[in-house]
Amino acid sequence: MELSSKSEYALLALLHLADRYQDDEPLQIRQIAADQDIPDRYLEQLLATLRRGGLVKSQRGAKGGYLLSRAPWSISLLDVLRCLEGADANLADNNGSDRNLESAIIYEIWVEVDRAANDVLQHYTLQDLKDRRDARKQLDLMYYI
Amino acid sequence: MELSSKSEYALLALLHLADRYQDDEPLQIRQIAADQDIPDRYLEQLLATLRRGGLVKSQRGAKGGYLLSRAPWSISLLDVLRCLEGADANLADNNGSDRNLESAIIYEIWVEVDRAANDVLQHYTLQDLKDRRDARKQLDLMYYI
DNA sequence: AGTATACTCCGGTTTTCCGCTGGGTTTTGT
DNA sequence: ACAAAACCCAGCGGAAAACCGGAGTATACT
Numbered sequence: 001m002e003l004s005s006k007s008e009y010a011l012l013a014l015l016h017l018a019d020r021y022q023d024d025e026p027l028q029i030r031q032i033a034a035d036q037d038i039p040d041r042y043l044e045q046l047l048a049t050l051r052r053g054g055l056v057k058s059q060r061g062a063k064g065g066y067l068l069s070r071a072p073w074s075i076s077l078l079d080v081l082r083c084l085e086g087a088d089a090n091l092a093d094n095n096g097s098d099r100n101l102e103s104a105i106i107y108e109i110w111v112e113v114d115r116a117a118n119d120v121l122q123h124y125t126l127q128d129l130k131d132r133r134d135a136r137k138q139l140d141l142m143y144y145i
Numbered sequence: 146m147e148l149s150s151k152s153e154y155a156l157l158a159l160l161h162l163a164d165r166y167q168d169d170e171p172l173q174i175r176q177i178a179a180d181q182d183i184p185d186r187y188l189e190q191l192l193a194t195l196r197r198g199g200l201v202k203s204q205r206g207a208k209g210g211y212l213l214s215r216a217p218w219s220i221s222l223l224d225v226l227r228c229l230e231g232a233d234a235n236l237a238d239n240n241g242s243d244r245n246l247e248s249a250i251i252y253e254i255w256v257e258v259d260r261a262a263n264d265v266l267q268h269y270t271l272q273d274l275k276d277r278r279d280a281r282k283q284l285d286l287m288y289y290i
Numbered sequence: 291a292g293t294a295t296a297c298t299c300c301g302g303t304t305t306t307c308c309g310c311t312g313g314g315t316t317t318t319g320t
Numbered sequence: 321a322c323a324a325a326a327c328c329c330a331g332c333g334g335a336a337a338a339c340c341g342g343a344g345t346a347t348a349c350t
Contacts, residue, residue, distance in 0.1 A: 001230075001259055001262065003251070003252070003255045004337075004338095005337080005338070006337075006338080008248065008251055011251050012247055012248065012251070015247055026296095028295090028296070028297090029296085029297080030296090036245070036247070039338075039339055039340080041339065041340055041341080042337095042338060042339050042340085044297080044298085045338095045339090047297090048297090048298075048299090058296095058297060058298090059296085059297080059346095059347080060295095060296065060297045060298080060345075060346045060347060061294095061295065061296055061297075061345085061346045061347020061348060062293095062294065062295040062296060062346095062347055062348040062349070063295075063296080063347075063348055063349085064295075064296045064297060064346085064347065064348085065296075065297085066297090077254065085146075100181075101278055101281060101282065102157050102160055102181070102274075102278060103153065103157065105274055105277050105278050105281065106148070106153055106156050106157070106274070107148070109222065109265075109266075109269055109274070110148045112265050113262050113265045113266060114146055116261040116262055116264065116265045117146060117258050117261055117262045119261065120254075120257050120258045120261045121258060124254055129247075129250055129251070129254070132250050132253075133246055133247060133250050136246060136250065137246065149308075149309090150308080150309065151308075151309080171325095173324090173325070173326090174325085174326080175325085184309080184310060184311080186310065186311055186312080187309065187310055187311085189326080189327085190310090192326090193326085193327070193328085196326095203325095203326060203327090204318085204325085204326080205316075205317045205318060205325065205326045205327075206316090206317045206318020206319060206324070206325060206326075207317090207318055207319040207320075207322095207323065207324040207325055208318080208319055208320090208324075208325075209317080209318070209319085209324075209325045209326060210325075210326080211326090
């Protein structure tokens with residue numbers, strides 16, 4: 001139930017990329033890392049994972065950087081988190097089918113918990129995050145005036 | 146999103162205790178540990194935590210052991226998990242209120258995810274687990290005949 | 291062509307946490 | 321008195337998370 005730094009960093013970066021989805025100017029790691037105060041070498045790894053997962057595409061060389069490969073409204077938060085933890089690849093995924101009855105029951109409940117969480121994550125997209133942030137910005141501005 | 150051994154062990158132990166909630170004969174750590182194949186020294190710690198959380202009470206000395214301090218239907222799985230992770234005590238719990246706007250938004254979503262998961266956990270009690278297990282036992286028996 | 295800029299790949303390090311173990315103390319029934 | 325249990329505290333080993341570094345490679349710009 002803990003939001004890892006990994007997930008947060010990735011989402012922040014993707015939000016950044018979503019902001020300039022229109023123009024095809026790529027955004028550099030250094031840029032994102034500096035803006036959001038994220039260790040750049042670590043962000044690099046995460047973006048590499050996201051690239052392998054097909055969520056972003058990269059442009060190498062000078063003037064290079066990263067771009068969102070799909071539209072912001074087509075990328076759910078579940079997509080992102082799945083991509084990140086899918087990289088760790090829990091191959092030894094104990095489904096608990098071999099354990100005793102009590103453990104199996106507990107595992108069943110856990111599946112329900114997981115589904116409930118995933119339902120929420122699936123229904124939010126990067127665009128939703130962007131919209132919510134922009135709305136909040138607007139609001140803060142109004143209070144200021 | 147991972148069911149820890151800690152949580153599973155605790156639930157298994159509580160389920161055991163729920164089974165003999167009627168009689169006031171306490172159940173020993175060794176007993177539970179042996180039945181469910183749990184390292185007893187570790188289980189000891191977990192039960193201590195559950196005791197401090199008020200979910201079980203203990204009887205010291207010979208013929209001692211543990212008893213459920215409340216009725217099985219009044220203890221939700223959320224109660225149990227909260228008790229366990231509350232012990233770790235994330236005192237430095239960053240509510241993200243100090244961070245920037247983007248992080249705050251992400252944190253908000255995470256709160257929703259957490260609530261969705263907790264809703265499921267809250268609505269299952271130890272009694273529910275017990276009932277479900279017993280029903281499953283019944284079912285297996287029928288298949289056997 | 292040459293150079294600066296950026297990603298890419300691969301590995302190493304540090305820190306943190308989980309699961310687990312051990313030693314010694316205190317309480318209680320017989 | 322003795323044994324059986326909970327209690328308390330402290331540490332350990334491995335794995336994962338978080339982070340850093342270096343050498344290589346692709347690309348743009350001049």
